[in-house]
Amino acid sequence: MLAASWVCRSCARSVGRAGFSSTFLRRASTAKPALNLPPALFERARILAAEHDQLSAKLADDFDAKLGERLGEISRVAVAFKQYEKAKAALSELEGLLKSNDPEMRELAQEDMKDTHTQLADSSRELSVALTPKHPFADMPCLIEVVPGPGGTEGRYFADTVFKMYQLYCENKGFRSRIIKYESSDSIGSKGSEGEIALQEAVLEVMDVGSYAHFRGEAGMHRVQRVPATETKGRTHTSAVAVWVLPAFPEESTSSAESQWDNPESDFYIDPKEVKSEKMRASGAGGQHVNKTESAIRLTHIPTGITVSMQDSRSQHTNRENAWKLLRSRIAQKRREEREDVARQLRSSVLAQSQLTRGDKIRTYNYGQDRCTDHRAGVDFHNLPDVLRGGPTLAKVIEAAQAHFTERDIQALIADEEAAATAAAGKSKNGK
Amino acid sequence: MPRLPPTLFWQARRLISPLAPLILPVCRDLETTSNELRWIRDHVKSHPSPIPSKLRIWQLVDKRSNGTPLQYVLGTQPFGSLEILCRKGVLIPRHCTESYTLYLSTLISSSSPSPIKVLDLCTGTGCIPLLLTFLLPSATATAIDTSPISISLAKQNFLHNFSSLPPSSNMTFTQNDIFSPLSLPSSPDILTANPPYISSSLFQSTQTTRSVRHFEPKLALVPGDHLKQKAIEYNCRLEDVFYARILEIAREIAAKRVLLEVAGWEQAVRVVEMIEGKEYGTVGIWKDEVYGATHIVEETQIGRRKIKVIGEGEARAVYLSRI
Numbered sequence: 001m002l003a004a005s006w007v008c009r010s011c012a013r014s015v016g017r018a019g020f021s022s023t024f025l026r027r028a029s030t031a032k033p034a035l036n037l038p039p040a041l042f043e044r045a046r047i048l049a050a051e052h053d054q055l056s057a058k059l060a061d062d063f064d065a066k067l068g069e070r071l072g073e074i075s076r077v078a079v080a081f082k083q084y085e086k087a088k089a090a091l092s093e094l095e096g097l098l099k100s101n102d103p104e105m106r107e108l109a110q111e112d113m114k115d116t117h118t119q120l121a122d123s124s125r126e127l128s129v130a131l132t133p134k135h136p137f138a139d140m141p142c143l144i145e146v147v148p149g150p151g152g153t154e155g156r157y158f159a160d161t162v163f164k165m166y167q168l169y170c171e172n173k174g175f176r177s178r179i180i181k182y183e184s185s186d187s188i189g190s191k192g193s194e195g196e197i198a199l200q201e202a203v204l205e206v207m208d209v210g211s212y213a214h215f216r217g218e219a220g221m222h223r224v225q226r227v228p229a230t231e232t233k234g235r236t237h238t239s240a241v242a243v244w245v246l247p248a249f250p251e252e253s254t255s256s257a258e259s260q261w262d263n264p265e266s267d268f269y270i271d272p273k274e275v276k277s278e279k280m281r282a283s284g285a286g287g288q289h290v291n292k293t294e295s296a297i298r299l300t301h302i303p304t305g306i307t308v309s310m311q312d313s314r315s316q317h318t319n320r321e322n323a324w325k326l327l328r329s330r331i332a333q334k335r336r337e338e339r340e341d342v343a344r345q346l347r348s349s350v351l352a353q354s355q356l357t358r359g360d361k362i363r364t365y366n367y368g369q370d371r372c373t374d375h376r377a378g379v380d381f382h383n384l385p386d387v388l389r390g391g392p393t394l395a396k397v398i399e400a401a402q403a404h405f406t407e408r409d410i411q412a413l414i415a416d417e418e419a420a421a422t423a424a425a426g427k428s429k430n431g432k
Numbered sequence: 433m434p435r436l437p438p439t440l441f442w443q444a445r446r447l448i449s450p451l452a453p454l455i456l457p458v459c460r461d462l463e464t465t466s467n468e469l470r471w472i473r474d475h476v477k478s479h480p481s482p483i484p485s486k487l488r489i490w491q492l493v494d495k496r497s498n499g500t501p502l503q504y505v506l507g508t509q510p511f512g513s514l515e516i517l518c519r520k521g522v523l524i525p526r527h528c529t530e531s532y533t534l535y536l537s538t539l540i541s542s543s544s545p546s547p548i549k550v551l552d553l554c555t556g557t558g559c560i561p562l563l564l565t566f567l568l569p570s571a572t573a574t575a576i577d578t579s580p581i582s583i584s585l586a587k588q589n590f591l592h593n594f595s596s597l598p599p600s601s602n603m604t605f606t607q608n609d610i611f612s613p614l615s616l617p618s619s620p621d622i623l624t625a626n627p628p629y630i631s632s633s634l635f636q637s638t639q640t641t642r643s644v645r646h647f648e649p650k651l652a653l654v655p656g657d658h659l660k661q662k663a664i665e666y667n668c669r670l671e672d673v674f675y676a677r678i679l680e681i682a683r684e685i686a687a688k689r690v691l692l693e694v695a696g697w698e699q700a701v702r703v704v705e706m707i708e709g710k711e712y713g714t715v716g717i718w719k720d721e722v723y724g725a726t727h728i729v730e731e732t733q734i735g736r737r738k739i740k741v742i743g744e745g746e747a748r749a750v751y752l753s754r755i
Contacts (some may be wrong), residue, residue: 292527293471317510
């Protein structure tokens with residue numbers, strides 16, 4: 001009980017708040033559901049673990065690069081499976097102890113029970129994550145493309161803010177990044193309230209391997225609600241900025257087929273015959289007769305109609321290389337999305353509803369309420385200035401989005417496995 | 433040059449910057465103006481100096497506004513992955529030169545694995561041999577120019593771009609007139625040249641832009657009148673006299689490949705007709721945009737030779753190869 005007979009209400013409230021960090025999480029809709037691994041998935045894990053043991057025994061005798069690669073692929077599953085088995089064994093042992101006659105023993109077992117349960121849940125989650133097929137672009141660097149949505153200059157100013165946010169985030173996290181394109185719209189001279197320019201289109205390349213997996217959840221419409229600098233009556237406006245995350249072809253080429261762009265099998269492959277390249281202004285005799293500073297390059301991929309133009313650098317060579325890079329990334333992403341669409345149509349489950357399409361808003365930045373909401377994870381974060389500075393709060397937002405993606409992948413995997421299992425069961429029944 | 437409408441100046445002032453109307457007459461449109469202004473700002477930002485940057489920007493814009501090429505104003509021009517220093521009195525490297533040099537390097541690196549020898553005549557800033565040695569690390573290069581300013585600038589460019597390496601002997605720069613007797617390395621793998629090739633009548637016409645006529649060295653653009661006697665000896669036009677001499681040199685030293693920049697289709701045809709003998713089995717004409725447009729290939733016939741025409745744009749270079 002409190003020593004004082006009464007406490008002023010606002011003081012009481014502040015006592016309650018003291019323990020809260022500024023990032024208040026609304027976790028109600030994202031509490032981790034208890035995972036029950038379907039038997040089919042469990043069976044697959046068992047087989048992979050057995051294969052892992054076999055392979056490591058074989059590799060102890062003589063080394064084979066191919067087998068080694070396979071071992072690396074499945075080792076995560078094997079480790080997770082072993083941990084899962086261990087937790088399960090511990091659990092059954094504890095259950096045995098619970099039935100013992102010694103009351104002290106029972107008490108101890110009861111205490112351990114809780115820990116073991118969480119261990120089991122964790123390891124089964126880890127196992128399902130390990131079993132989830134990795135995204136084919138997960139190990140690649142990425143391009144983050146920021147384009148303002150339709151509307152006035154307000155959206156363009158905010159596009160610049162979003163672009164700066166990712167740039168600063170990369171700096172804070174120690175990712176190597178590089179601006180490939182940073183194009184302002186016609187009204188170049190005018191500046192927003194915080195010195196941002198009216199952005200037309202900007203592309204940031206994050207060169208670290210695996211950054212595609214990191215930023216994958218950032219793609220979508222980002223919505224801003226604030227009072228623009230140009231607004232005289234103090235009304236809040238809503239505008240949108242589109243962020244696309246494209247896989248980039250890594251500079252240090254590796255041997256895998258996916259990352260070799262001159263391999264026709266790869267998503268990145270473009271037949272040069274299908275690309276129309278034009279220097280934006282061709283004129284006159286050329287050569288020594290003229291001395292042009294224009295270095296703009298425009299590439300058009302004829303079958304898809306995708307156009308890329310680049311004029312940032314004084315060097316035509318750099319512009320051309322960057323334009324090809326962006327074109328390749330866009331086409332790879334498009335091909336991937338088309339394939340995913342087909343896969344999605346095959347999957348006739350509840351999941352189809354939870355899939356987001358390109359046009360859906362994924363995040364809201366509300367200046368008035370100092371709030372950043374991720375709509376997929378259903379999480380609110382406060383301290384908006386820190387988010388826009390690319391600080392630790394943004395890291396939390398990105399983590400939440402990533403967690404949501406992992407969750408969705410696991411659900412999809414389980415749904416697929418269950419569908420396959422019921423189909424197989426139905427078949428065997430018919431067979432009888 | 434057509435007159436620019438006053439509205440364009442107002443727009444430049446309103447949309448870009450108060451400095452924009454100054455360089456609009458030389459840039460001719462808003463997009464180029466805003467790009468050039470941005471490059472000037474970037475240049476000032478990346479080269480710190482005690483002078484206030486606003487003043488420096490104004491100085492550079494002022495210099496540019498009288499028509500001085502941007503490359504002379506900023507002192508550099510990107511060429512492939514190199515940064516070439518530019519100075520008054522030496523020709524500025526062009527985009528088409530960059531394009532065919534890049535394509536040439538891919539051709540050479542795919543065909544000859546051993547260390548290659550490059551000979552570049554009329555080198556100017558030295559951009560062609562520098563980019564070739566940069567892209568083909570085993571290459572050795574010799575660069576020759578008649579102008580002492582060019583040779584000193586080419587040496588500076590070598591130090592500017594290869595400063596991390598010790599001043600090695602894989603590049604030599606010599607000041608020499610190619611019409612005088614020369615001592616040249618024998619049988620180079622590639623002989624390149626971007627000689628003066630503009631006829632004096634074209635130089636006076638609007639085909640040659642004002643900034644080139646007024647600010648770039650005539651020595652690098654138009655074959656001088658002192659070569660008239662040579663032209664009569666070689667029995668060719670004055671603007672083609674350098675090609676006649678270079679082809680003679682190529683024959684003497686048995687160059688394996690020759691690449692010559694030309695002004696356009698007519699001159700390319702005249703150069704192809706000048707080739708004597710049957711040493712050079714492959715003859716091609718490359719256009720402005722050849723690197724990255726190598727899939728656009730046409731075949732034509734000039735005299736008895738079959739010619740492969742690669743790329744798009746104007747005809748820009750003649751390529752000869754023994755292989």
